[in-house]
Amino acid sequence: MTLTKVISFINMKGGVGKTTLAVNLAYAMAYFHEKRVLIVDVDPQFNATQYLVDPKSYLKYIEDDSKLTVFDIFRGGPLTMPTTVGQGRKEVRPAPTLKNTTIQIYDHGGKLDLIPSALDLMTLESSERGTENLLAGFLKSIGKAYDSIILDCPPTTSFFTISAYIASDAFITPVKPDYLSSVGLSLIDSATAHYEQRFAKKVKLLGAIFNAVNITYTLDREIMRQVRESGRPVFRNYLRRSTNIAKAVRSHEPIFLYSLTRREHGPDIRKLTEELIKRTD
Amino acid sequence: MENDMDDSLRRRKKILDYLSDLDYALEPLYRIDFDKLRNISKILRNLEHEISQYRFSMDRSMDISGKKGYYRNVDLVGLLPVMLMSKEVFPTHNTLYDFSIEVLGIDLRHKLGTIRPARTRIVGEILAEVVRLPKKNLDRVLERLQLIIRNRAVHKKQDFFVDWDSTIRRMRSEHAASEI
Numbered sequence: 001m002t003l004t005k006v007i008s009f010i011n012m013k014g015g016v017g018k019t020t021l022a023v024n025l026a027y028a029m030a031y032f033h034e035k036r037v038l039i040v041d042v043d044p045q046f047n048a049t050q051y052l053v054d055p056k057s058y059l060k061y062i063e064d065d066s067k068l069t070v071f072d073i074f075r076g077g078p079l080t081m082p083t084t085v086g087q088g089r090k091e092v093r094p095a096p097t098l099k100n101t102t103i104q105i106y107d108h109g110g111k112l113d114l115i116p117s118a119l120d121l122m123t124l125e126s127s128e129r130g131t132e133n134l135l136a137g138f139l140k141s142i143g144k145a146y147d148s149i150i151l152d153c154p155p156t157t158s159f160f161t162i163s164a165y166i167a168s169d170a171f172i173t174p175v176k177p178d179y180l181s182s183v184g185l186s187l188i189d190s191a192t193a194h195y196e197q198r199f200a201k202k203v204k205l206l207g208a209i210f211n212a213v214n215i216t217y218t219l220d221r222e223i224m225r226q227v228r229e230s231g232r233p234v235f236r237n238y239l240r241r242s243t244n245i246a247k248a249v250r251s252h253e254p255i256f257l258y259s260l261t262r263r264e265h266g267p268d269i270r271k272l273t274e275e276l277i278k279r280t281d
Numbered sequence: 282m283e284n285d286m287d288d289s290l291r292r293r294k295k296i297l298d299y300l301s302d303l304d305y306a307l308e309p310l311y312r313i314d315f316d317k318l319r320n321i322s323k324i325l326r327n328l329e330h331e332i333s334q335y336r337f338s339m340d341r342s343m344d345i346s347g348k349k350g351y352y353r354n355v356d357l358v359g360l361l362p363v364m365l366m367s368k369e370v371f372p373t374h375n376t377l378y379d380f381s382i383e384v385l386g387i388d389l390r391h392k393l394g395t396i397r398p399a400r401t402r403i404v405g406e407i408l409a410e411v412v413r414l415p416k417k418n419l420d421r422v423l424e425r426l427q428l429i430i431r432n433r434a435v436h437k438k439q440d441f442f443v444d445w446d447s448t449i450r451r452m453r454s455e456h457a458a459s460e461i
Contacts, residue, residue: 050441055448062452108424119452250441257383259376 005280006139006149007206008164008171012191013184014155017174017211019047020245020255021272022152027254028273030110035147038102038113041070042135042164043154046117051249052105053116061103062118065093068101069118073138074131074163098142113146124159132159136167148280157191165195170204170280175227176212177220182227206279209272210238235279237271240264361411364426365404377403384425385410385418 009022022039029035041048049058061067073096094100102113124131139149151164165171173188175181185208196202208227214220228234239245239255242265248258256266364370371377377400381389389406411422 050445055444059448059451106424108421119449259379262379262383 005147005170006143006151006168007276007280008151008153008168008203009174010153010161010164010171010188011173011175011181011184012155012157012187013175013181016176016181016184017239018155019043019051019152020249021172021174021209021211021239022150023048023051024255024269025273025276026148026150027106027112028256028269029148029277030106030112031254031256032110032270032273033277034110036111036145038115038142038146038149039105040115040135040139040149040151041117042151042160043117044119044121044160045154046119046121048152049114049116052114052252053103054252058116061116066100068093068096069116069120070101070135071118071120071124072096073101073115074121074124074134076131076134096138098145121160132163132166135163139167161191162195162199165192165203166199166201168203170206172206172276173208174211175208177210177217177223179223182223185227185230185232205233206276207233207235209235212241213238214241235272235275237268237275239268239272362404362408365407366400374398374400374403377407380425381407381410384422385414 009018011018026037026039030037039048039052053061062069072093076095101115103116104111105114106112143149151168153161153164171192173185175185192203192205210224210227213224224234224238242261244258244260245255245265248255248261251258254269255261256269365377365380371380374397378389381387381403385407387406387410389403392406393402411419414422
């Protein structure tokens with residue numbers, strides 16, 4: 001029996017490529033390795049959702065009361081309201097299940113599903129204690145349907161990052177080869193040490209993945225060397241810098257399929273995916 | 282005298298051979314129906330309509346909340362050559378080669394040699410391969426075409442920022458209204 005691996009993409013620093021890497025590695029696992037992959041957008045900015053779904057389809061999805069988002073997972077059971085006659089309550093939104101929370105993105109051999117995020121997620125920031133376990137409980141209940149579950153986290157140490165940490169078996173830290181971004185690694189060490197103590201759960205760091213690398217720059221090479229020498233696990237492969245990657249996002253296409261990036265950056269994603277699978281096996 | 286006769290015969294034979302070759306070369310022209318040629322603009326218009334119908338079905342198949350499988354009803358045999366020949370969908374020969382490698386796993390550049398082949402030749406090779414594909418791989422062809430067409434549609438009709446900006450604004454106003 002294959003165990004489902006829940007992997008979070010965490011970095012307190014914004015703009016390091018968490019979403020780009022999470023979406024592309026999840027897509028590549030489904031496309032090249034025929035894995036059943038679920039990507040959960042835990043970020044109130046819902047960038048992973050914006051990457052994979054066009055706005056028209058998204059709007060149609062959230063306007064349908066039978067379709068749920070990650071917000072409903074954090075809400076727990078079904079949403080009920082008092083009936084007009086004043087007796088009992090009627091169900092307004094059902095309890096989250098695999099069927100009513102996922103959007104199918106790719107399904108040929110392997111498959112990629114998405115649990116989209118929602119704007120309402122911002123209102124959950126000051127949630128009561130205990131709700132941070134809801135995501136872990138839900139993923140456990142649907143875990144058999146997938147080989148891997150990827151969680152795209154927001155920057156900063158928020159309720160959502162904690163929920164993702166509790167639900168995860170391992171995490172990856174995307175990082176850019178610049179000083180502020182690399183110092184963020186020390187902040188993650190502190191945050192995860194704190195979570196480890198608070199929730200009595202140790203989540204394995206699979207490694208840092210360098211994003212937006214220009215290997216011809218001395219500074220990029222220098223920072224990558226320093227991080228590797230710090231003793232932290234670092235992926236051997238990395239994603240190179242290109243403005244065309246933003247165009248792939250605009251087209252809602254993975255980097256390895258988009259016409260302007262598939263030749264140059266497609267191999268980066270393929271190699272990173274192979275390394276990720278090796279590290280999780 | 283005898284030589285002159287031979288020469289004359291040889292020339293006559295050469296002319297007859299030439300006329301025979303010409304007759305052979307012009308044979309296809311005899312089959313052209315000039316009445317049909319007059320309707321060519323109508324045929325092209327129909328073709329255009331067919332392509333837009335195909336796009337529509339592709340868009341619907343991407344409808345996340347709708348049912349799957351619309352595109353399976355489309356006549357792929359009739360439309361695949363039209364799509365592959367379309368310079369709008371596949372702007373260069375390289376895009377056709379990429380399509381062939383990614384979807385069929387065949388390096389046509391290698392197969393067709395170094396001489397630059399006509400677009401029709403590349404399309405013909407792709408079609409011949411598609412005909413031999415098992416059903417599972419045919420799904421992959423459809424999936425890829427779907428992505429390419431959607432990509433073109435996105436480039437033409439949508440703007441990532443403007444569309445998401447207006448969507449979020451709309452969601453925000455609906456959210457505010459529901460709170461009141």
